[in-house]
Amino acid sequence: MRLTRKEIFSIPNILSYIRLILIPIFVFIYITAESAHDYYVAAIIILFSGLTDMLDGLIARRFNQITELGKTVDPVADKLTQAAIVGCLMFRYYYMWVLVVLLVIKELFMGINGLILLKRGKKLDGAMWFGKVSTAVFYAATFILIGFPEIHPHAASILMLITGIFLGLAFILYIPEFMRLYRRT
Numbered sequence: 001m002r003l004t005r006k007e008i009f010s011i012p013n014i015l016s017y018i019r020l021i022l023i024p025i026f027v028f029i030y031i032t033a034e035s036a037h038d039y040y041v042a043a044i045i046i047l048f049s050g051l052t053d054m055l056d057g058l059i060a061r062r063f064n065q066i067t068e069l070g071k072t073v074d075p076v077a078d079k080l081t082q083a084a085i086v087g088c089l090m091f092r093y094y095y096m097w098v099l100v101v102l103l104v105i106k107e108l109f110m111g112i113n114g115l116i117l118l119k120r121g122k123k124l125d126g127a128m129w130f131g132k133v134s135t136a137v138f139y140a141a142t143f144i145l146i147g148f149p150e151i152h153p154h155a156a157s158i159l160m161l162i163t164g165i166f167l168g169l170a171f172i173l174y175i176p177e178f179m180r181l182y183r184r185t
Contacts, residue, residue: 007067015056016070019077022049023084030088030146043147049081050139078135079107085142093145095160102164106171113178120185128177134170138163 030042141159
């Protein structure tokens with residue numbers, strides 16, 4: 001597959017590149033934060049990253065700019081952003097490790113099965129609605145945890161629990177989707 005300049009520099013792909021660039025900036029600001037203002041800046045970076053994620057998909061579909069490169073760069077930017085977020089939050093919130101384990105299991109399941117099916121000429125056609133809802137809940141909860149570091153520990157635990165429930169639900173609901181694809185091969 002030969003990439004064209006138009007594909008490389010499409011607006012949706014540029015938005016994905018921006019998300020990739022924001023990852024080390026977020027991590028640096030978050031781990032060196034010394035004041036509430038620093039945490040607000042880190043939260044705004046994540047908010048901006050989430051908005052560019054939403055926009056790149058909308059623009060790609062609306063203006064027929066869906067590219068094979070975008071189908072690769074967008075999910076990579078998503079997963080790296082999510083990994084950076086939970087990696088940073090693990091040092092502040094003890095039970096974040098549970099979300100890390102859930103996220104790793106879900107993504108390994110999705111990635112391994114996606115590769116096996118790709119070799120068989122099959123693949124999921126993008127994220128399912130429950131995956132999108134899970135991602136939205138993840139970003140909303142982690143935005144609050146990042147932007148409000150003095151949040152009460154019980155409130156933080158509730159946010160992590162809700163996020164974990166949605167991650168787990170998305171994982172469970174993806175299993176039959178993959179099973180259907182396996183039956184068709």
